[in-house]
Amino acid sequence: MSKKRREQHEEHMDESWLVPYADILTLLLALFIVLFASSTIDSQKFNAVKESLNAALNSGAGIMDSKSMSDQLIDKSQMSKDTIVELQQLKKQMDNYIQENHMNAEIETQITNNALTLTIRDRALFDSGSAVVKPQSRSLIEAMGDILQQYPKYEVLVSGHTDNQPINNREFESNWDLSSxxxxxxxxxxxxxxxxxxxxxxxxxxxEYRPIADNATAEGRAKNRRVEVTIKEKVME
Structure with missing residues (x-):
């Protein structure tokens, strides 16, 4: 081979090895992230890991791209953990009031989907077919307000629910009206x-359109007649 041809050959060396090398680096990054996520039982963090990992692999993000994924994961998981802790504190305060006032049979508290929901049987608040809060029940709602004022970053949804028995009196034409x-x-x-x-x-x-029990029985209808107070962290605009 002439000297000139050797020089041309050297100038066009095969660089295809760079592609699998980059893939190996990406897989190593994925491995470290999975190991980091599996070191804790926090499901919120694990889900965040999966989202970030999928985004990185699909977009071909490099290892040195802007902000590291691990920093983003820590921020998200920490915020979620704080929310859960605060909701647990709020639930404990509500449960203490309910127990002290012997209202366990009338009110249920539950944390689901990063929200605290209080389910109140209608008989604890209203007479049948009425939307006027009983005088003796006002203290319950007032106590809820006193507790909620300690958590200003949470929104409160108050929802009314009925059974499927039709209502039509001088005040309410339908269950929509009564529940609202x-x-x-x-x-x-x-x-x-x-x-x-x-x-x-x-x-x-x-x-009547969001039942939690079977309206075919008296017991089920009693469960469906309720007011729910859902407390959830408000979305930042």
């Missing part, structure tokens, strides 16, 4: 607390 008015009246009592920002509260009536 019950939710609004409960919200109004909460708003008597001047420390609660009205922008945090929403009231809605669902009528």
């Amino acid at each position: 008015k019950r939710a609004i009246n409960c919200m109004k009592i909460l708003l008597e607390n001047p420390a609660l920002d009205p922008r945090r509260l929403v009231a809605v009536g669902y009528g």
Whole structure:
């Protein structure tokens, strides 16, 4: 081979090895991230890992791209953990009030999907077919307001629910009307607390259309007649 041809050959060396090398680096990064996520039982962090990993692999993001994925994962998981801790504290305060006032049979508290929901049987708040809160029940809603004012970053949804038995009296033409008015009246009592920002509260009536039990039985219908107060961290705009 002539000297000139050798020089041309050297100038066009095969660089295809760079592609599998880059893939190996990406896989190593994936391995480290998975090991980092599996070192804790925090499901929120694990889901965040999967999202970031998929984004990196699909977009071909390099190892040295801007902000590291591990920093983003720590930020997300820490925020979620704080939210859960605060909701657990709030639930404990509510549960203590419920127990002290012997209302365990009337109110249930549950944390799901990063929200605390209080389910209140309608008989604890209203007479049958009425949306007027019983005088002896106002203290319950007022106590809820006192607790909620300690958590200003949370929104409050008050929702009314009925069974599927038709209602048609001089005040309410339908279950929509009854459930909506019950939710609004409960919200109004909460708003008597001047420390609660009205922008945090929403009231809605669902009528008979979101049952939690079978309307075919009296027991099921009793469970469906309820007011739910859902407390959830508001979305930052």
